Amino acid sequence: MNQKSVIQVKNLTKRFGTFTAVDNISFTVQKGEIFGFLGANGAGKTTAMRMLCGLSKPTEGSAIIAGFDIYQETEKIKRSIGYMSQKFSLYEDLSVNENIHFFGGIYGLSKKEIRERASLLIDKLGLKSASDKLVGSLPLGWKQKLAFSVAIFHNPKIVFLDEPTGGVDPITRRQFWDLIYEASDSGITVFVTTHYMDEATYCHRITMMVDGVIKALDTPSNLKEQYKAESIDEVFFELARNAKRKAD
Amino acid sequence: MNTLLVLLQKEFKQIFRNTLILRMIIAMPIVQLLVMPLAADYEIKNIEIAIVDEDQTALSRQLIHHISASGYFNLVSYGANYKKALQLIEKDKAVLALQIPSNFEKDLHKEDNGGLFLAINAINGMKANVGSAYLGQIIRSFNQELRLKTTVGYALPIMPLIEIIPVNWFNPLLNYRIFMVPGILVLLVTMIGSYMCALNIVKEKEIGTIEQINVSPIKKSHFILAKLIPFWIIGQFVFTIGLFGIARLVYGIVPEGNLLIIYGFLSIYLVAILGIGLLISTYSENQQQAMSLTFFFMMIFILMGGLFTPIESMPDWAQWVASLNPVSYFIEVMRMVISKGSQWQDLKSHFVVMTLFALFFNTWALLNYKKTS
Numbered sequence: 001m002n003q004k005s006v007i008q009v010k011n012l013t014k015r016f017g018t019f020t021a022v023d024n025i026s027f028t029v030q031k032g033e034i035f036g037f038l039g040a041n042g043a044g045k046t047t048a049m050r051m052l053c054g055l056s057k058p059t060e061g062s063a064i065i066a067g068f069d070i071y072q073e074t075e076k077i078k079r080s081i082g083y084m085s086q087k088f089s090l091y092e093d094l095s096v097n098e099n100i101h102f103f104g105g106i107y108g109l110s111k112k113e114i115r116e117r118a119s120l121l122i123d124k125l126g127l128k129s130a131s132d133k134l135v136g137s138l139p140l141g142w143k144q145k146l147a148f149s150v151a152i153f154h155n156p157k158i159v160f161l162d163e164p165t166g167g168v169d170p171i172t173r174r175q176f177w178d179l180i181y182e183a184s185d186s187g188i189t190v191f192v193t194t195h196y197m198d199e200a201t202y203c204h205r206i207t208m209m210v211d212g213v214i215k216a217l218d219t220p221s222n223l224k225e226q227y228k229a230e231s232i233d234e235v236f237f238e239l240a241r242n243a244k245r246k247a248d
Numbered sequence: 249m250n251t252l253l254v255l256l257q258k259e260f261k262q263i264f265r266n267t268l269i270l271r272m273i274i275a276m277p278i279v280q281l282l283v284m285p286l287a288a289d290y291e292i293k294n295i296e297i298a299i300v301d302e303d304q305t306a307l308s309r310q311l312i313h314h315i316s317a318s319g320y321f322n323l324v325s326y327g328a329n330y331k332k333a334l335q336l337i338e339k340d341k342a343v344l345a346l347q348i349p350s351n352f353e354k355d356l357h358k359e360d361n362g363g364l365f366l367a368i369n370a371i372n373g374m375k376a377n378v379g380s381a382y383l384g385q386i387i388r389s390f391n392q393e394l395r396l397k398t399t400v401g402y403a404l405p406i407m408p409l410i411e412i413i414p415v416n417w418f419n420p421l422l423n424y425r426i427f428m429v430p431g432i433l434v435l436l437v438t439m440i441g442s443y444m445c446a447l448n449i450v451k452e453k454e455i456g457t458i459e460q461i462n463v464s465p466i467k468k469s470h471f472i473l474a475k476l477i478p479f480w481i482i483g484q485f486v487f488t489i490g491l492f493g494i495a496r497l498v499y500g501i502v503p504e505g506n507l508l509i510i511y512g513f514l515s516i517y518l519v520a521i522l523g524i525g526l527l528i529s530t531y532s533e534n535q536q537q538a539m540s541l542t543f544f545f546m547m548i549f550i551l552m553g554g555l556f557t558p559i560e561s562m563p564d565w566a567q568w569v570a571s572l573n574p575v576s577y578f579i580e581v582m583r584m585v586i587s588k589g590s591q592w593q594d595l596k597s598h599f600v601v602m603t604l605f606a607l608f609f610n611t612w613a614l615l616n617y618k619k620t621s
Contacts, residue, residue: 089456091262093266094265106255106465
């Protein structure tokens with residue numbers, strides 16, 4: 001396998017009783033790649049991502065994340081990844097600064113490191129005047145940008161984003177994607193699930209999951225060509241139409 | 249930087265930022281300790297009594313005087329109509345109705361046998377019980393006086409009299425508060441430990457921040473310790489306010505025994521109670537579930553903890569349940585040390601049992617707390 005691949009997934013399966021949420025998926029993600037994970041609600045995206053983060057144990061199959069085995073070395077994996085969940089995951093009753101210091105602290109960064117990086121980050125996000133405000137009082141768009149920045153604050157090899165831009169306005173979404181590109185340029189691999197098809201086109205490669213199975217995996221332009229579609233939207237409809245699982 | 253320190257910093261910031269919790273921490277011991285001991289008083293006074301005096305003699309009046317002079321009774325009606333007295337009971341206006349039948353004095357003197365009839369309103373079982381017991385006592389002593397009077401002149405009384413002279417050890421004046429306050433203090437610490445700890449952890453589950461903790465390299469033990477330590481300290485703080493601020497200043501209760509024993513036991517007890525809170529949090533998905541579960545256990549702990557009713561008078565199965573109740577041990581230790589001045593030797597077994605509780609609940613909680621699903 002390629003030296004530069006940071007996620008290697010082989011025949012990964014997760015069953016809950018008789019229900020197979022994720023069915024035998026395999027793929028590889030390269031360093032610095034923005035890897036989009038698409039699928040209808042209930043297609044198994046979140047379950048797959050939770051397994052890769054070490055939050056959920058796979059039933060079968062294997063995966064190597066940032067060079068570590070998903071069964072044996074989950075604690076090592078956790079040091080090398082960042083994660084941003086669907087639910088807002090910063091502490092609303094702590095200030096911007098306190099959140100940054102807390103999450104920096106639990107990843108073992110030194111106080112000095114945290115201080116330096118925090119001031120850079122706050123400048124970059126334009127949060128200088130709000131750095132002592134409680135996170136709960138910030139607008140959603142700012143919160144999401146901050147949550148992403150905190151997720152990559154400890155310089156992980158990979159960052160997992162689970163529908164990071166839900167409910168965010170288009171302008172903030174563009175800014176959010178600027179942050180993602182910046183992270184990717186600095187060598188962080190971005191693994192992102194989304195429902196927004198315009199966002200899918202921003203990804204280097206995308207997979208389409210239907211009923212727990214990967215139905216397509218390629219660059220956005222290749223997929224459009226392959227399905228003779230005008231947009232990723234159409235590709236998605238073409239694939240998701242035949243889904244047996246009802247969304248939600 | 250030490251991960252545990254970072255976590256602790258965060259917990260304390262969050263707790264002290266929550267003004268509702270802060271106010272509760274200060275107000276709860278003060279209000280509970282000021283209000284509950286005064287309200288939850290077992291000494292029953294002002295028992296409403298209706299007396300039906302059909303005899304209307306010097307003797308019956310003497311008896312009535314004895315009853316009203318005792319200070320326990322409140323004469324709500326006096327007359328010669330039994331029906332009317334019974335109506336008062338039916339209307340819940342009287343707890344007792346005492347009927348002195350018409351030939352009471354005559355029968356007593358001539359036939360050496362006088363009868364009284366007592367109707368008791370048993371809706372409030374405790375009041376009825378205590379009331380009839382008091383009344384029985386008064387009538388007995390009245391009877392004794394009568395006998396002494398009537399036997400004056402004989403060489404010996406017909407029956408030897410046995411008089412009991414009670415001495416109340418450890419609480420000479422039977423001060424109710426000395427009995428209640430230490431127990432209430434225990435309940436207070438128990439509530440703070442279990443509720444606050446359980447709710448705090450479950451809140452992280454509910455808002456989703458626990459996911460963020462679970463994908464981080466934080467060790468399970470660090471996360472749990474960071475949740476327990478703040479409430480352990482708060483528990484000690486609240487207990488100290490209660491013991492020195494309220495029990496001593498307001499009620500004048502000064503522990504007879506060693507404070508080190510009390511605080512030593514409290515320290516282990518808090519670990520056990522926090523373990524219960526932790527355990528509840530691992531079984532609940534949201535704060536509502538945690539509240540319901542904690543409430544369920546608290547009810548059992550409080551009612552079977554020996555605060556309101558003595559454990560010794562419970563049926564065997566209930567005593568068995570009480571022996572599994574950590575609250576009952578602490579209440580016992582508190583009472584023993586505060587009013588009796590019990591020493592380490594007397595309480596060794598309590599310490600052992602509480603340490604086992606602490607180990608048991610925390611191990612169970614730890615095993616049940618998962619970072620992965």
